[in-house]
Amino acid sequence: MGLFVAQLLTGLANAATLFLVASGLSLIFGVTRIVNFSHGSFYMLGAFVGYSLMQVLPGAIGFWSSVILSGLIVGVIGVIVEVLVLRPVYKAPELFQLVATFGVILVIQDLALMIWGAEDVLGPRAPGLKGIVRFMGEPIPKYDLALIAITPFVLFGLWYLLTKTRVGVLVRAATQDREMVAALGVNQSWLFTGVFFLGAALAGLGGAIQLPKGGADLLMDFNILAAIFVVVVIGGMGSLPGAYIAAVLISVLNVFGVAYIPQSTLVLMFVVMAVVLTIRPYGLLGREEVAGEHGQVGEPEKPIKPASGRARIVVGLLLLGLVCLPLLDSHFVLILATDIIIFCLFAASLHFLLGLGGLVSFGHAAYFGGGAYVAALLVTHANAPMELAFLMAPIGAGFAAVIIGWLCLRLTGVYFAMLTLALAQLLWSLVFQWDEFTGGDDGLVDIWPSAWLSEATTYFFFTVIIGVGGILLLRHVAHSPFGYALRASRDSNRQAEATGIDTKKIQWMAFTFAGAMAGVSGALFVFSKGSVFPNELEIAKSFDGIIVVFLGGVKTLSGGVVGAASLELVKDYLTRFEYWRLALGLLIIFVVIVAPHGIVGSIRRGYERLFSRSTTRVDGESS
């Protein structure tokens, strides 16, 4: 009994930080609809700022004022980010802002390294709360009790702010219908800035308040990210009480998981999320999303059309250039080009899903890595020849996509995205955990191509044929009746159904097809590198894909490919320098601001504007 209560209290104490950080994320999402990837960075900044303040401010008063001050300081940093980076891109397509927040992560990582150095810092203990109290013989740290006590006050404060004050009324109104709030004369941009301040401040507070239980390090931004997204989704996006319940649920289950199934630590929260979303598709306290909230906002998209003659010539020339690369006689150029083509195919397959299907998958790496692993497992365990293994990769990846797609397609919008993430993460932990079969994180090595492909030049041509062929196939399918039906399902589900299109089936097929194509790129990858490790299935890999699709232009057919090629090239160059993350982050933010429709989208708009202006002028003259 004593132990049980003690474990419960540990869980509740752990929930405090999780709730603080997650509530900020939930608030920001609820009002601004921004999926803020950089929220973990605010949390990390809170920890480092809090640590620095605690070095100067003495005693209990110093400690607690440091905690509050770090919240405020990080809130101000949040405001700076919002005003400088996000405000220029609010009009961009939905979810585009997440690319900008990704740039912010990179910048903050390098700045934190410059300011606080590479070594972990140990957080100071809270003055006056260093010891323990005994409950039925079980030791309970005093600071745990403080955390348990503080959280409900924060929750209550937020609740009061949101329900009892005028600001709160406006925030809630904006959460439900921000156009209407704007129409009523409320200055939206200040509302957004205010919410960003509050959200970032909560993250900063969370970072500072956990210092006595750990410290600050440069990996904590990414380490908390998955957990807070899970909490927000389980609770229901935008719901603060939901976030609190979810944080408690996750933390308490985790404590018991650690005690009774010690191996469960990697998967537990994703299992909980998958279960909750299966039973309650909008989280515990979430509302059903209003139709169109995540599909098509803003101006309607122009219908796609086959490439013009000029575009075909340009692409043809580019391809010709590509196949002439071996003439340069540089082994490395071929390797780099092979890498880029593989990544382009991966991005193109995700773009098919995201751009044409309107299905935002946050777990697309599952099929890339899945394909790579199918091939590698066949080679390792069945001694399969490379050709057979290569063929089986898309089949295996497609099979995974059939199952995951079936489970996820019952949801829409952000919930769909999060469930794909959860299931991808389950697959990852399966691979990670099952050492005997998959090699765990020591991966599978010595997966090299057959003799006829082992030369870099031949493998390059092989990649060109398969990779470019795959990209063209994806493009061809977009123009087929299936592609039309898919876009119809995206743009107006009801009308598509009315014309006799089985939208769910179409989307399911698209999901499977995109998965299989990602599997092809995975197979190309594993034989070019000779090994595969679980990081190819990781969240980070999925995010890489999403970022290049948006960066290239989600509403253009070539966006994925262009985004992938540009980012890979830039990265290859920049990573040679010391502060490459800072440079890459700034570059991404810069591109996002000057090209809010993605690289291709914005260039095309530029052309169109010029073109239409000149025609108008001609028209005017003739009339």
Add this chain to the structure above:
Amino acid sequence: MKKLGSFMSVATATAVTLASLLSASGTALAEDSIKIGEINHYKRMAAFAGPYKNGIELGLAEINSAGGVLGKQLEFIYRDDQGKPGEAVKIAEELVSRDGVAMITGTILSNVGLAISSFAAEKKVVYLASEPLADGLVWESGNDYTFRLRASTYMQASMLAEAAAKTDAVKYATIAPNYAYGKDAVAAFKKALTALRPDVEFVTEQWPGVFKIDAGAEVQALERAKPDAIYNVTFGSDLAKFVREGTTRGLFEGRNVYGLLTGEPEYLEPLADEAPEGWTVTGYPWYDFVDGPNKVFVDAYTEMFDESPKIGSLVGYMTAQSIAAALTRAGSTDMESIRTAFIGLEVDTPVGNIVYREQDHQSTMGAFVGTTTVSDGKGKMIDWSYKDGASYLPSDEEVAKLRNPE
């Protein structure tokens, strides 16, 4: 066109500015030098890779001021792989084909090391795995072209098991990060300890996610099992949280605790005055050397960089030494000659003479084993001794079986 033109010019201007900003940190390559490709996670694991790089720099400075090797200057090209195995393989390709390096070295993370090792065997390039600890590198996945410097997981775990076997503790609990390194470390400790003491019993095994420890819950779970002794493999921020919760809740009172790598300055220093006391650990007591080659190295390092050395510094220094020795022995930069030179290569290092074994290409670099304490507000190792790695490796037959399982 004007609009697009101005956009392009802004973009170009930015790109140029960025490039010129960045190129300041680039290094010019000397013409007449032997180049070595060094791949590491300079950003992702900056706290570890930094001291390691410094160690190499010190080694290089000494080697080159003494005339270099084979009449040429020795030079390292440092590249960041972002901690991704696939990226590391790409960089390895570039280093070999474009930069013309004589051989490759580096990495801390085991999975990146394994990826490069597989590449090395396929492309017939010599790879000296300097820091990664995975046993697989020289055994299950071992190959002709891969050599490893640092004392492996197995070797260090065996040293702790030897110390543990001398006590009368019977019930052991383990806590290790839930990935390959943690699993290997627990398996090796269990194997070595049960071989010495068949009567011991493992009452619980805890597996927190790496850098995601829920320390309070782990401490409760360990306490619940009522072990006599605890074997810890957690490190970094996990270790800090574990030690703090464990101390607060009295987990370590009256128990023997064994900590793999816990005594390394990388992990012990951040804990400052909260470093655990009385743990038996492997580590690097640089502060305690009074004379001999160890002291000479520590002094030279401290003077050059104005900071105290970490274990990574020592490994980096020994990496440079090993490569110079191999090149000298090979007499040329021909890949096969370098490979043959590494087999059975003897190197005179700060910790003594080490040999790259013929049977598995593992060096006999050992580790320092001692007891932790806190003095002057810092965690330190006392009563330490240097254990030669050669005595903590399996028999030749066993190694042969591991390398060629038929």
